[in-house]
Amino acid sequence: MKELDPLLHSQLRLAVMSILMNVDEADFVYLKEKTxxxxxxxxVQLDKLVNAGYITADKGFVGKKTRTVCRITEQGRKAFEEYVEALKGYLGL
Amino acid sequence: MKELDPLLHSQLRLAVMSILMNVDEADFVYLKEKTxxxxxxxxVQLDKLVNAGYITADKGFVGKKTRTVCRITEQGRKAFEEYVEALKGYLGL
DNA sequence: AAATACAGTTTATATTATAAACCGATTTAT
DNA sequence: ATAAATCGGTTTATAATATAAACTGTATTT
Known part of the structure; x- marks a missing residue:
């Protein structure tokens, strides 16, 4: 039984990563709604993913409103895929 | 995005449940080694699963040694299957 | 009979998740 | 013009969780 990356084994962080795996980029507001x-x-959870190097979060402006755009990194993508593989061992898939 | 049953979304409890899904019964010592x-x-984690009605843990004797035998319940099996379905939504499977 | 080991349980601590309270800027209402 | 609400977040306090260390009782070994 493989270790499950604790950074990904959290409902909210996993949801965020799951979204970012399928969507070139997503902003804070979108992630908030979806999750x-x-x-x-x-x-807080985005910070942890940024600190782990799994995603980037860039703060910019749209007109006068701030907008934080998130993207998954190559490292994040790899970690996610490894997490999925590890989980399969638990789920019998 | 479905809720992930927090009782199952824990590495150790999930490992225990995973084992019990595939093995008619397993004792404390075996679970300890495998996990x-x-x-x-x-x-502690077995207690939580027992309290949730997901497994049974029966204390008995083998000769003079105590032995706690665990089995998954119907409710536990169902919860596990629902958890797997919910997770699939996150993993893209 | 003292020490060691086995099969656990209880309790204390470290970590994590979560929401409440806050902040600065902007827009809306009075 | 200014007070009040809104937006897009961050910080901080609290609740929940996971984990291991310390303990208990019985049995076995020395």
Missing amino acids: ESTAGNLS | ESTAGNLS
Whole structure:
């Protein structure tokens, strides 16, 4: 039984990574809506993913509003794929 | 994105459930070896699964040694299957 | 009979997740 | 013009969780 990357083994962070695996980029507001999370929780979990090097979060502007755009990194993609492989061992897939 | 049953979304509890899905019964010592967990941690997590009605843990004797035998319940089996389905939504399977 | 080991349980601690409270800027209402 | 609400977040406090260390009782070995 392989280790499950604790950074990915969290509902919210996994949801974020799952979205970013399939969507070239996604902003904070979109991730918040899709994951149905609170802003605070999302902010904290995004930070952890950024710190792990799994995603990037770039703050910019659209008109006068701030906008944080997230993208998955190559490292993040790899970690996600390894996590899926590890999980399969548990789920019998 | 479906909720992930928090009782199953824990590495050790998931490992235990995974084993019990495939093995008519398993005792404490076996689960401890297979999951490479400490006795204390395993004891706590088994309790939670018992309390949730996902497994049974029956204490008996083999000769003079105590032996705790665990089995998955119908409810546990169903919860596990639902968890797998929910996860698939995240993993893209 | 003292020490060691076995099969766990209880309790204390470290980590994690989560939401509440906050912040600065902008827009809306009065 | 200014007070009040809104947007897009961040920081911080708290609740929940996981984990291991310390303990218990019985049995075996020395």
